[in-house]
Amino acid sequence: MKVALFVTCLVDQLCPNVGMATVEVLERSGCEVTFDERQTCCGQPAFNTGYRNEAKKFAKRFIKIFENSDMDAIVSPSGSCTAMVKHFHELFPDEAKWRERAENIAAKTHELSGFLVNVLGVDDVGAVSDCKMTWHDACHGLRDLGIHDEPRRLLKNVKGIEFVEMENADVCCGFGGTFSVKYPEISAGILDNKIEMIEKSGADTVVACDASCLMQIAGRLSRIGSRVQTKHIAEILASRE
Amino acid sequence: MSMTHATPETFDRNARRALADPILHRALRNLADNFVVRRRNVILSVDDWQGLRERARSIKEETLLRLDKYLEQFTENAAKAGTTIHWARDGKEACEIIVALVRATNAKMVVKAKSMTGEEILLNEALEEAGIEPVETDLGEWIIQLAGETPSHIVVPAIHKTKQQIAELFVEKVGIDKTENVDVLTQTARKILRERFAEAEVGISGVNFGVAETGTILILENEGNIRMTTSLTKTHIAIMGIEKVIPQLADLDVFLKLLPRSGTGQRLTAYQSLITGLKKDAEDIGPDEFHVVMLDNGRSRMLAHRVTRQSLACIRCGACLNACPVYQQVGGHAYGSVYPGPIGAVITPQLIGLSKAKQLPYASSLCGACREVCPVKIDIPELLLHLRAEITEGSAGGTTVKARLKPKFAESLAFKMYGLAWSKPAWYEFGAKVSRLMQRLVARDGKIGNVGGLISRLVPPLGAWTAWRDAPVVAPKSFREMWRDKENDAR
Numbered sequence: 185m186k187v188a189l190f191v192t193c194l195v196d197q198l199c200p201n202v203g204m205a206t207v208e209v210l211e212r213s214g215c216e217v218t219f220d221e222r223q224t225c226c227g228q229p230a231f232n233t234g235y236r237n238e239a240k241k242f243a244k245r246f247i248k249i250f251e252n253s254d255m256d257a258i259v260s261p262s263g264s265c266t267a268m269v270k271h272f273h274e275l276f277p278d279e280a281k282w283r284e285r286a287e288n289i290a291a292k293t294h295e296l297s298g299f300l301v302n303v304l305g306v307d308d309v310g311a312v313s314d315c316k317m318t319w320h321d322a323c324h325g326l327r328d329l330g331i332h333d334e335p336r337r338l339l340k341n342v343k344g345i346e347f348v349e350m351e352n353a354d355v356c357c358g359f360g361g362t363f364s365v366k367y368p369e370i371s372a373g374i375l376d377n378k379i380e381m382i383e384k385s386g387a388d389t390v391v392a393c394d395a396s397c398l399m400q401i402a403g404r405l406s407r408i409g410s411r412v413q414t415k416h417i418a419e420i421l422a423s424r425e
Numbered sequence: 426m427s428m429t430h431a432t433p434e435t436f437d438r439n440a441r442r443a444l445a446d447p448i449l450h451r452a453l454r455n456l457a458d459n460f461v462v463r464r465r466n467v468i469l470s471v472d473d474w475q476g477l478r479e480r481a482r483s484i485k486e487e488t489l490l491r492l493d494k495y496l497e498q499f500t501e502n503a504a505k506a507g508t509t510i511h512w513a514r515d516g517k518e519a520c521e522i523i524v525a526l527v528r529a530t531n532a533k534m535v536v537k538a539k540s541m542t543g544e545e546i547l548l549n550e551a552l553e554e555a556g557i558e559p560v561e562t563d564l565g566e567w568i569i570q571l572a573g574e575t576p577s578h579i580v581v582p583a584i585h586k587t588k589q590q591i592a593e594l595f596v597e598k599v600g601i602d603k604t605e606n607v608d609v610l611t612q613t614a615r616k617i618l619r620e621r622f623a624e625a626e627v628g629i630s631g632v633n634f635g636v637a638e639t640g641t642i643l644i645l646e647n648e649g650n651i652r653m654t655t656s657l658t659k660t661h662i663a664i665m666g667i668e669k670v671i672p673q674l675a676d677l678d679v680f681l682k683l684l685p686r687s688g689t690g691q692r693l694t695a696y697q698s699l700i701t702g703l704k705k706d707a708e709d710i711g712p713d714e715f716h717v718v719m720l721d722n723g724r725s726r727m728l729a730h731r732v733t734r735q736s737l738a739c740i741r742c743g744a745c746l747n748a749c750p751v752y753q754q755v756g757g758h759a760y761g762s763v764y765p766g767p768i769g770a771v772i773t774p775q776l777i778g779l780s781k782a783k784q785l786p787y788a789s790s791l792c793g794a795c796r797e798v799c800p801v802k803i804d805i806p807e808l809l810l811h812l813r814a815e816i817t818e819g820s821a822g823g824t825t826v827k828a829r830l831k832p833k834f835a836e837s838l839a840f841k842m843y844g845l846a847w848s849k850p851a852w853y854e855f856g857a858k859v860s861r862l863m864q865r866l867v868a869r870d871g872k873i874g875n876v877g878g879l880i881s882r883l884v885p886p887l888g889a890w891t892a893w894r895d896a897p898v899v900a901p902k903s904f905r906e907m908w909r910d911k912e913n914d915a916r
Contacts, residue, residue: 193847196904197857198897203904207911219908224847230840232791234813238844245848274807327793356750360790365889367437367788369444372893373754374790403894406872 185304187215188255190293192265193225194395195416202395205422206261206296212422213306215259222249228268233362236275243272247285250292257303258293261418263325263393266295270328295325297393297417301334308341312425316346317415318387320378320401321354322394335393335417342420350385352377359400375404382412389413391420431761433773433782439759440788452587453756456578460747463690464798470692471682481679482802485738488671489728495637495670496719502640503717506702511718516546519720523548523629523662524555526716530660532557532626538644538651539563540631541579541741542664542720544763545776548629559629560621562650564614571598577757577765580688580743585756618650628654632665632717633740634680638673641701642717645684645694652696661700661712666720668737680740683800688742723776732811736772738801745795745805751788760785767795771808779816786812835885860899868898 187210191203210217227242246269250258260266270293272286300306319339325331332354340347358364358374365371378401382390390412392398402414431439443449468474488495500510513519527535535552537543537559549559549570561570565583569576572594576582583591592605601613630651634643642663644651655661671680685691704711727733746752746766757765762773762782770789774782786809795805817837846852867873867880873887873896881888890896 191904193853197860197899200900200902200904200907204907204911207908219905221905221908222850224850224853225843230844232810232813233836233840234786234810234815234817235837235840235844236814237818238840241844241848323790323792323794327797356790356792356794358750358790360792362886363787363790365886367440367751368889368893370440370751370754370788371790373444374750375894377750399897400894403872403890403896406895407874407893 185215185257186255187217187299188250188253188258189217189219190223190226190250190258190260190265190269191219192260192262192395194399195261198399199395199416202261202416202418205416205418206259208422209296209300209309209311209418210259213300213304213309215304218253218255220249220253226265226268228265229361231268231271231275240275243275243286244282247272247282247289250289251285255292257299258289259296259299260293261296261393261416262395263295263322263329263331264396266293267324267328269293295329295331295393297335297338298325298329298331300421301337307337309338309421310343311421311423312343313420313423314344315389315413315415315420316348316387317389317391317420318348318350318382318385319353320350320357320382320390320392320397322392322397323356325393326354331393335391338421339391339417342423345420348385348387350381350387350390352381355381357397357400359396361396364400371400372404375400379404379408379410383410387412389415389420391415391417393417431758433761433777433785435761436759436784436788439761440755443755443759448587448590449585449756452585453753456581456584456747457753460690460743464687464744464747467686467690467692471686477679477682478800478802481683481740481800482738484671484676484679485801489668489734489737492667492670492725492728495672496667498637498672499635499640499670500717500719502638503635503642503702504640506640507715508640508702509714509716511716513546513718513720513722515722516720519546519664519718519722520548520551522718523664524551524557526660526662527552527557527627528555530627532660534558534560534621534625535627535629536560536562536622536625536650536654536658537566538628538630538646538654539566539582540629540664541576541763542631542666543629544576546664546720546722548664560618560625562618562622562648562654563646564611564648564650567614567618568594571595575758575763578743578746579741579764579766579768585758622653622657625654625658627660627662628658628712629662629664630654632663632669633684634677635665635670635717636672636674636677637670639701641674641699643677644698644700645681645696646698647689647691647695649696652698655698655700656711659712660714660716662716662718663700664718664720666722667724668739684740684742687744687798687800727775730811732804732807733775735803735808736768736775738803739768739772740801741768742800744798744800748794748798750790750792750794760788767805767809768803771805771812774812779812783816786816854903854905857899857903861901864898871898872896873898 195203227239231239270290273283276282357378358371398414511522552559561567568583577585632642685694752766764772770785791806875891
């Protein structure tokens, strides 16, 4: 299967290893991966802050870049950015042609764990890891895309891993894009509840499908000097002995 | 802590104040622990919860699309049964109507059943100004009235208060001996309120549902005070938002399953009062006069757009408040509006005008927990985004604001720049390179700690972020550079 990687700007610039791990997992699962270097951002920060005109430019650009490739699917290591692509059509209430193009692109776009399990039918990628991990359900992956069991299945099949559920795994980490800097105190309050649950689970690693939540969680863990590590699901799935 | 002077415009300050209040925090934790868990368990007793939500939404959608027809039906049938109907364009008009009705009875005091619509139109203030004493009879609402505060929750108005605080309030205001025995406290309230009921001639209530087919109103409660307010008095005045109408009595089957489960995690409330006009037999218990005041107050404006129309489907269960991580942190008073939480963040700006509540649509991480629990499937994140777009660009196509508001200059400039620069991969890469150079000034051990003072003023988002969390640095090599290397190696 030919897969166009939508790496997301956050992964591209802040945690490129997650991008490389995503490529590794996809290739190991039999996909031919391509990466179009014209891609930058999906425009979610603009859309979520209310700058629809700006978001529309990003959406059009994204659609033009990805619809011309001959891929079978677009895969991203982010539930949130994938969800944004699925929102594109809302930006074109009066432009039927663009709305249709947006819907076509949305139908082909998948978050990594959902793609592996639901499209490729893979729930064991042959990874090995010795961490004791817990899963954080990133909101947009969970509630916009319905991703819940998929990452759990993949992670539980990682050889040597110990999977523990934390309480309130499905509660927000408080990131929320610009919310995290518009209302940093509230964001941090929500985050501290999440950190409390992570610590309480006894895990040494917290795993999620979104670099943004991980950036928020890691930032606080690092600030309070916690021994808990953050890992993107792609990094765990790409790990070998 | 009283936050009655908080307004939506000071949400950021109100929130900071709330976060610094450990007692409030403890009270709010109770809320999350109790209501969220109870709701989650009790919805399992319904076979097809999701199907039920779908039905509720489609009933509401149908009603709202033909609201004129159903309102006409409701008011005609109610009038036939002996109800006197009044129409109020806004809160002021509604208050004037109600004050005039009470004055006509010569009553100097009214007993009140808990009503958010009553709060919305500031009815108590209007009554007091007219020399009429309003007595709240819902326990939580009575506590709030004693304390001189406003409700902090749609369903549980005194949720921000702990048992200890309530005990202290009772000692101070009703002069009982110090106790933290909940039974003693409730018995005290009960005794005082019974006496007020006995002397009351006028009762004022809200309405949960108005049935068009029969002209019936339905009110739900647990304490029996609403039953008394509406039956022991000689005059009953009900205030009803125009969106509360539903087509048929049979539709209640759907809403009665959804509302108590979503709100308080109950299968059914202890009392359901169905009132159709006046009593048929003069010997029966019940008021001699029954008035329903139909309130618009900005509601018909919301009908105009597909997205904002959803706001009117709300049945005021409060589930979105309980589920909201932001509400759980700051409580209801921080919103500075009658309706707090996620639904308040979308309704308030539409009721009082976006220009007076610009912060509220941003008071959300867009996590979607509210949408997930909403019994009528209101897409609150969609509404929040709609209102945000109205604030920044007037670009959502709504009719809730007349003129485009001026967004913060720095913010809109930043988004313009981002829109321009990030549409060119070369500029985007150049930006990353510049960041890599700049971050050397502040990064230590591969991360950025609290940047503090000067930098925080120069780059406010970085200051806001690092005040609480370490920030990651731009990687020495981006993914696209790694990808190029990989491609070259393959060749």
